[in-house]
Amino acid sequence: MIYPDSKIVLEVRGLCATVNGTEILKGLDLTVRRGEVHAIMGPNGSGKSTFSKILAGHSAYEVTGGSVMFEGQNLFDLAPEERARAGVFLAFQYPIEIPGVINSQFLRLTYNTVQTHRGKEELDPLEFDDYVREKMKLLEMSPDFLERSVNEGFSGGEKKRNEILQMAMLDPRLAILDETDSGLDIDALRIVANGVNQLANKDNAIVLVTHYQRLLNYIVPDYVHVMEAGRIIKTGGKELALELESRGYDWVGVEHKAVAGAVA
Amino acid sequence: MSATGTINAGYLENLLAGQPQLPTSPLAWLNALRAEAVDRVGALTVPTLRDEEWRFTDISLLTKMSFHPVRTTISLQAADIEHFYIEEATTRLVFVDGVYAPQLSSGIAGSGVTVVNLEAGFTAHAATIEPYLGRLTEFRGNVFAALNTAFLHDAALIVVPRDISVTVPVHLLFIATQKDVVSYPRCLLLAESGSAVTVIEDYVSLQEDAYFTNAVAEIALLDNARVNHIRVQREGAKAFHIANCAVSLAHASNYQSVSVAFGARISRYNLNVQLAEEAECAVDGLALISGRQLADTHTCIDHAKPHAVSHQMHKCIVGGGAHAVFNGKIMVRQGAQRTDSRQSSRNLLLTNKAHVDTKPQLEIFADDVKCTHGATIGQLDSEEVFYLQSRGLSDTAARNMLTYAFGAEIIERIPISSLKCQLEQTVLEQTATQL
Numbered sequence: 001m002i003y004p005d006s007k008i009v010l011e012v013r014g015l016c017a018t019v020n021g022t023e024i025l026k027g028l029d030l031t032v033r034r035g036e037v038h039a040i041m042g043p044n045g046s047g048k049s050t051f052s053k054i055l056a057g058h059s060a061y062e063v064t065g066g067s068v069m070f071e072g073q074n075l076f077d078l079a080p081e082e083r084a085r086a087g088v089f090l091a092f093q094y095p096i097e098i099p100g101v102i103n104s105q106f107l108r109l110t111y112n113t114v115q116t117h118r119g120k121e122e123l124d125p126l127e128f129d130d131y132v133r134e135k136m137k138l139l140e141m142s143p144d145f146l147e148r149s150v151n152e153g154f155s156g157g158e159k160k161r162n163e164i165l166q167m168a169m170l171d172p173r174l175a176i177l178d179e180t181d182s183g184l185d186i187d188a189l190r191i192v193a194n195g196v197n198q199l200a201n202k203d204n205a206i207v208l209v210t211h212y213q214r215l216l217n218y219i220v221p222d223y224v225h226v227m228e229a230g231r232i233i234k235t236g237g238k239e240l241a242l243e244l245e246s247r248g249y250d251w252v253g254v255e256h257k258a259v260a261g262a263v264a
Numbered sequence: 265m266s267a268t269g270t271i272n273a274g275y276l277e278n279l280l281a282g283q284p285q286l287p288t289s290p291l292a293w294l295n296a297l298r299a300e301a302v303d304r305v306g307a308l309t310v311p312t313l314r315d316e317e318w319r320f321t322d323i324s325l326l327t328k329m330s331f332h333p334v335r336t337t338i339s340l341q342a343a344d345i346e347h348f349y350i351e352e353a354t355t356r357l358v359f360v361d362g363v364y365a366p367q368l369s370s371g372i373a374g375s376g377v378t379v380v381n382l383e384a385g386f387t388a389h390a391a392t393i394e395p396y397l398g399r400l401t402e403f404r405g406n407v408f409a410a411l412n413t414a415f416l417h418d419a420a421l422i423v424v425p426r427d428i429s430v431t432v433p434v435h436l437l438f439i440a441t442q443k444d445v446v447s448y449p450r451c452l453l454l455a456e457s458g459s460a461v462t463v464i465e466d467y468v469s470l471q472e473d474a475y476f477t478n479a480v481a482e483i484a485l486l487d488n489a490r491v492n493h494i495r496v497q498r499e500g501a502k503a504f505h506i507a508n509c510a511v512s513l514a515h516a517s518n519y520q521s522v523s524v525a526f527g528a529r530i531s532r533y534n535l536n537v538q539l540a541e542e543a544e545c546a547v548d549g550l551a552l553i554s555g556r557q558l559a560d561t562h563t564c565i566d567h568a569k570p571h572a573v574s575h576q577m578h579k580c581i582v583g584g585g586a587h588a589v590f591n592g593k594i595m596v597r598q599g600a601q602r603t604d605s606r607q608s609s610r611n612l613l614l615t616n617k618a619h620v621d622t623k624p625q626l627e628i629f630a631d632d633v634k635c636t637h638g639a640t641i642g643q644l645d646s647e648e649v650f651y652l653q654s655r656g657l658s659d660t661a662a663r664n665m666l667t668y669a670f671g672a673e674i675i676e677r678i679p680i681s682s683l684k685c686q687l688e689q690t691v692l693e694q695t696a697t698q699l
């Protein structure tokens with residue numbers, strides 16, 4: 001929801017980045033304030049996941065230009081774990097499996113680590129167990145998932161739910177959900193979207209990367225951005241998603257070129 | 265050739281020095297066995313890198329040191345060793361520098377299950393054990409097994425009678441207390457038809473100087489018997505540990521083993537498993553070493569008969585400038601049809617100086633078999649590290665967690681929960697200090 005005079009959570013200016021020498025992001029601008037929900041849409045390969053992972057601090061990407069301020073500090077001054085502790089959370093498009101690391105132990109260690117850095121109380125194993133089960137109920141996840149290795153053998157949709165469970169535990173200031181809706185069945189989509197809605201409040205912000213308008217029926221965005229070739233080329237309200245759904249992306253590019261041409 | 269030959273000969277002579285002082289056994293065949301072993305030691309040499317079976321494992325350091333059999337035993341109190349006890353395993357035999365310590369042991373004698381020092385088993389079991397003791401191990405071609413057999417005196421003897429299931433695990437605790445001492449731990453486990461037992465073979469130390477453990481274990485499973493064998497090698501940091509274990513599985517018997525190696529400067533474990541028809545074994549191992557440690561595991565799983573199953577997972581976590589060796593031979597003999605064999609060797613290198621030699625070795629002489637094997641050597645997966653970091657864990661905490669998980673997969677297979685917790689704690693501590 002848009003609140004007047006709300007503080008800026010994320011300010012991206014002219015971000016350029018390469019992977020293995022190939023330029024992927026080419027001057028990306030985005031401003032996200034507290035309380036807002038932003039959707040980023042755009043064709044495959046336009047750089048949405050690249051942008052998300054750069055925010056989380058993945059070392060495969062080299063930032064070659066521009067700036068990113070998070071809550072008033074230079075995001076690039078922070079190591080990935082410091083970003084997480086400061087409140088950046090990325091729900092991965094393809095959450096990886098970590099054989100041997102038990103989900104409950106992983107969740108408890110990450111939760112307690114983040115809590116400690118935020119000057120809050122840790123939970124002992126019993127308290128944590130109650131806490132995590134309560135969050136799992138929100139996502140209608142079976143407690144059985146606690147005893148399994150992180151994401152190992154989880155179905156696509158189960159992995160996505162596990163990502164949102166982590167979001168619920170870590171209480172981020174900025175959550176970037178990279179295609180969390182893909183792979184979810186119709187019921188799961190509604191459950192996960194409800195979960196996300198319950199986590200959204202006036203102090204945090206959510207960036208949804210998605211290909212489908214359907215998710216946006218549940219989590220209603222304040223802004224919809226179109227990303228193409230490493231840049232955001234159009235920004236609109238929630239009705240833009242509907243228009244994209246019916247018309248595709250081509251016209252956005254054409255319009256963008258025309259505007260860019262007129263300016264030049 | 266003669267140069268190394270002489271060094272070897274002198275070295276072995278030295279090791280044999282105390283042998284004639286062994287008390288004579290009332291069993292003639294046992295005396296003959298020892299005498300034969302002494303002869304074999306005389307005929308064999310200490311292996312070098314030129315021996316195919318030892319080409320990755322340089323034990324020249326061992327031959328530069330002089331060890332003698334224990335002269336005076338140190339008397340220990342229960343309080344000195346209680347921290348080694350395993351809660352569930354109340355049946356316990358303790359050997360101090362290879363010498364049986366009755367006051368620290370709680371074996372079982374009389375009718376039914378036998379868990380005693382060898383001598384105490386002579387009256388009831390001499391005839392039963394004769395076909396196995398010194399017969400399962402191929403000591404004739406193995407200088408270390410021959411040395412152990414030459415010194416065969418105190419030994420753990422476990423006999424589980426037909427159709428008896430022993431619910432309490434048996435703890436065989438071998439404690440090193442003196443430097444420069446060589447000890448010859450020995451075990452014989454006989455699981456008769458349809459019986460079941462869990463045995464923990466545990467090597468520990470109360471001191472940090474150099475000593476030498478040269479161990480032999482022989483395990484016979486008769487038809488339908490089940491044995492869980494957990495082997496824990498947590499010797500002192502300067503120790504040498506060389507061990508041979510021979511397991512023979514009769515029809516439809518089942519052998520589950522987990523062996524972990526954390527200690528010793530240089531360790532070598534040879535495990536030979538022979539499977540009869542419809543026998544099954546799971547042979548898992550974990551070596552977790554750092555600094556300048558060397559841990560070598562050589563296994564041979566011999567599918568001598570059809571319809572047998574073997575599963576093996578061996579893992580090494582190598583830090584510092586340590587060196588791990590795994591040689592896993594799977595032999596499928598002619599006629600051993602419908603063999604089902606799976607082997608995997610997975611190795612984690614924590615530093616650039618850490619080193620692993622892994623060699624799966626399949627020798628298949630039957631055509632209707634299912635045999636798979638694979639080996640991987642790698643560092644921690646950077647995507648996994650990043651995932652954990654993105655959830656707030658430091659780089660170090662993330663690496664610890666992943667390293668621990670890698671080792672825990674093997675430890676998890678130990679069916680005794682207090683031992684499992686103890687070892688998991690060791691893995692946690694080791695990984696935390698290494699990174």
Ligand SMILES: Nc1ncnc2c1ncn2[C@@H]1O[C@H](COP(=O)(O)OP(=O)(O)OP(=O)(O)O)[C@@H](O)[C@H]1O
Pocket residue numbers: 019020022024042043044045046047048049050051060093
């Ligand atoms: N490690 C890499 N090496 C080489 N190219 C890469 C790498 N990572 C990303 N790319 C390339 O960068 C471009 C952007 O990829 P990215 O995953 O950010 O796209 P996306 O917008 O998330 O696409 P999708 O909608 O399919 O998820 C693609 O062309 C991709 O192939």
Ligand SMILES: [Mg+2]
Pocket residue numbers: 048049050093178179
């Ligand atoms: Mg993507």
